[in-house]
Amino acid sequence: MAAPSQPQKSTYDVIVIGAGIQGSFTAYHLAQRHKDTLLLEQFLLPHSRGSSHGQSRIIRSAYPQEYYSRMMPDSFRLWQQLEAETGTTLYRQTGLVLLGPPGEPELEACRRSLGVNEVLDAVALAKLFPGFRLPAGQVAVLDSTGGVLFADRALRAVQEVFRRHGGTLRDGEKVLRIEPGATVTVTTTAGVYKAPRLIITAGPWTGAFVEQLGLHLPLQPVRIDVCYWREKQPGSAGLGSVSPCFLTLGLSQAPHGIYGLPSIEYPGLMKV
Ligand SMILES: Cc1cc2nc3c(=O)[nH]c(=O)nc-3n(C[C@H](O)[C@H](O)[C@H](O)COP(=O)(O)OP(=O)(O)OC[C@H]3O[C@@H](n4cnc5c(N)ncnc54)[C@H](O)[C@@H]3O)c2cc1C
Secondary structure, eight states: OOOOSSOOOSBOSEEEEOOSHHHHHHHHHHHHTTOOEEEEOSSOSSOSSSSSOSSEEEEOSOOSSHHHHHHHHHHHHHHHHHHHHHTOOOEEEOOEEEEESTTOHHHHHHHHHHTOOOOBOHHHHHHHOTTOOOOTTOEEEEETTOEEEEHHHHHHHHHHHHHHTTOEEEOSOOEEEEEOSSSEEEEESSOEEEESEEEEOOGGGHHHHHGGGTOOOOOOOOOOOOOEEEOSSTTTTBTTSSOOEEEEOSBTTBTTOOEEEEEEEETTEEEO
C-alpha cells in the first residue's frame, strides 16, 4: 500500500479520481505546477484490475487519427522527462511494423501521419527484420519511433515523482459520491475531501461512475485478451534480437486489429 505523503487533510487545489496511468500522470503534472493535489484510488496499489497494469505497452507515432500523431512528439518528450527525473528506463525503441492490405485506408492514414512514402513488401521487410514473414496480399509500413513502454515501471515511477512533488496518493479508498459546486465535495470509503477542481480518470469505470452526476457518456468498456506465443527459435523474438512490435490493420478476420511485442515479459514468450 502506498503511504500517504503527508498527514490526512481534507482540502486540496485539485482532486483526481483513479490512479491508472492517466490519473497518475495528470496528478504528477498538477503537483509539478505546485497544485496541492489529492489522487484517490479505489484499490490497494499496485493492482491488476484496471487497464494500466502489466509489464509492457506499445508506444508509436503512427495513428490513423491525425490528432493522436500530432501529440506524439510531446508524448515522447514527456516520457523522456520522466525517465530523467526518476533515473529509470521506461522506453525501449524497437520499431513498429504496421501490416495490412495495400491501400487499406487506416494503413494509408498511418503512413501519412508518419510522413513516409515507403511501403515495404515481403522482401524489404525481411531485410530489416529477418524473423518477420509478411503474409501474401499484405504490405508493411515502418514506424521507426515505435517501441515498448515498461508499463508497471512507468506507473510506479510517475506515482513516486507525484509524491516527491508534494502530492498525496491515497489508495484503497473508493470514491462513493461527488457533490458538484464551486467547491466539489468528494466522499470516499474513508473520508470527505473538498477542492475547487475535480478530474475523473476512472478508466472503464467512468461511464457508470459519472451517471450520479446526470452524465450519460457513450462509453463501452472493452475486454482485451492477452495471449503469449512461444518463440519457435529461442531468443529470436526477444529485445536483444532484431524484433519489432507489430500491428495489423484492416483484416476482415480481426476487425479490431492484432498487435504484439517482442518477448520481454516472460523469456521466450511473445505477447500478442
Ligand atoms: C491488455 C491491454 C493492452 C493494452 N495495450 C496497449 C498498448 O500496447 N499501447 C497503448 O497505448 N495502450 C494499450 N492499452 C490501453 C492502455 O493501457 C489504457 O489506455 C490505459 O492504461 C488507460 O489508463 P487509465 O488510467 O485511463 O485507466 P485505468 O488504468 O483503468 O485506471 C483507472 C483507475 O481508476 C480507478 N477507479 C475507478 N473508479 C474509482 C472510484 N470510484 N474511486 C477510486 N478509484 C477509482 C480504478 O481502480 C483504476 O485504477 C492496453 C490496454 C489493455 C487492457
